[in-house]
Amino acid sequence: MMAGAAVSPNPIPPPPSFLPSIKPRVIILGGTGRVGASTAAALYRLCPSVHLVVAGRNREKGATIASKLGENAEFVWVNVDDIYSIQAALEGMDLVVHSAGPFQQEEKCNVLEAAISSKTAYLDVCDDTNYAWRAKSFHEKAVAAGVTALTTCGIYPGVSNVMAAELVRLARSDNIGEPERLRFFYYTAGSGGAGPTILATSFLLLGEDVLAYNNGKQIKLKPYSGMLTIDFGKGVGKKDVFLLNLPEVRSAHEILGVPTVSARFGTAPFFWNWGMEALASIVPANILRDKMKVGQLVRLFDPFVRAIDGIAGERVSMRVDLDCTNGRSTLGLFTHKQLSVSVGNATAAFAMALLEGGTQPA
Known part of the structure; x- marks a missing residue:
């Protein structure tokens, strides 16, 4: 219901799992919003070793959120409407969490495309039918690239x-x-x-x-x-x-x-x-x-x-x-x-399942 990948005729190695001694790098787009900030806080509680990048357009708010999360967090300015801005932000990341809604009336899946291109695992909190199924149309590309992509991973849907x-x-x-x-x-x-x-x-x-x-x-x-x-x-x-x-x-x-x-x-x-x-x-x-x-x-x-x-x-x-x-x-x-706490907990739980290798293109 959530995985955006399909069966591939060629064997694909499972995605990496990140042990506590390793610091996975996770970027949260829309990290200055209520859902993104709540997800960041919940993910940090679940995995204190994670390096979190809070991404958005509000520099002041983003810097404040990152400082509250601690030394393993930083803010990066990103324009989610600009695929080049997204691609630059995803460089070196293990996972991108897309919480920069609203998803209604969005005609492109810029973040998902950039994630597949950069071989970065992807997760979103989409709550729109058209966007969710447009995202699923990329499953062939995701499988070919060996990228795990999950959509609609909030509280409802999720x-x-x-x-x-x-x-x-x-x-x-x-x-x-x-x-x-x-x-x-x-x-x-x-x-x-x-x-x-x-x-x-x-x-x-x-x-x-x-x-x-x-x-x-x-x-x-x-x-x-x-x-x-x-x-x-x-x-x-x-x-x-x-x-x-x-x-x-x-x-x-x-x-x-x-x-x-x-x-x-x-x-x-x-x-x-x-x-x-x-x-x-x-x-x-x-x-x-x-x-x-x-x-x-x-x-x-x-x-x-x-x-x-x-x-x-x-x-x-x-x-x-x-x-x-x-x-x-x-x-x-x-x-x-x-709601803000529960949706953050839910999204962070999906993210942890992905980081721990509990999902893979299949």
Whole structure:
């Protein structure tokens, strides 16, 4: 669901694993953002020997983040829209973590291309269907270059994919029926404290038709429609969630082989959901697909979102429900009090699996 590599007819040596005595060099693009900075902190906790390069456009913020991480960290200015800038930054790196979103409406995979060209392992936190599958189209090149490339390795998608895969695996191994319907439900209080990039992502997703699957057939639905009230358990309770176009839907259908799949998301306070519904219904889709115009909306709403975040907190919860043909249902549930911390932990865990040699082009 995440690997961007395919089977090669020629044997490929496994990627190197980095022992504690060796210092892997990791560059985090978008390292000055909430997700990137959280990933850097989590990765340093998991692997204190790692040499971290925090990369972005904000020199002052980047230098501050690097100094807090310690002597094994540094800041490098990088323009992710310039492939030559990326190529220069990747020189001598073992892994690049691409967290410089939003990924919606991006037509090129500059970082992935540069990673393959420089034979640098690659990982991203993409949450856009089109970008994720465009990245997967590079699997032949990645395999030929012997480069491990992972996409959609955040919390959702990312950990949610792993939860779904485990539910499906258990259902099939325990012979409790063939998986028939898989539903992803997500809740985040406010913006989750994840900053303007997440706000931009939310607005951009409102401009995309929702792709879902019903009995094996792909269907298109209106964004932020189809409300359901879902119980996320202790600490969160019942929340309203709405349809969004997310990449785990297609990967769960095509790779896990589940015929009916959908994903829904909701936030709090409740009036943010009203606002999202209104934007999806009133604002023309072409405006919501325009990154510059969405950027203007973000600047308009950001002060209000930050104010509400201070009250709402940033609790996050994911629930994955699997229904099988024999009528039996199972679910997986994850809840954390801070989205920014949990997404950093999730991304860092994927990065460690890669650095330790747990993945390879295959």
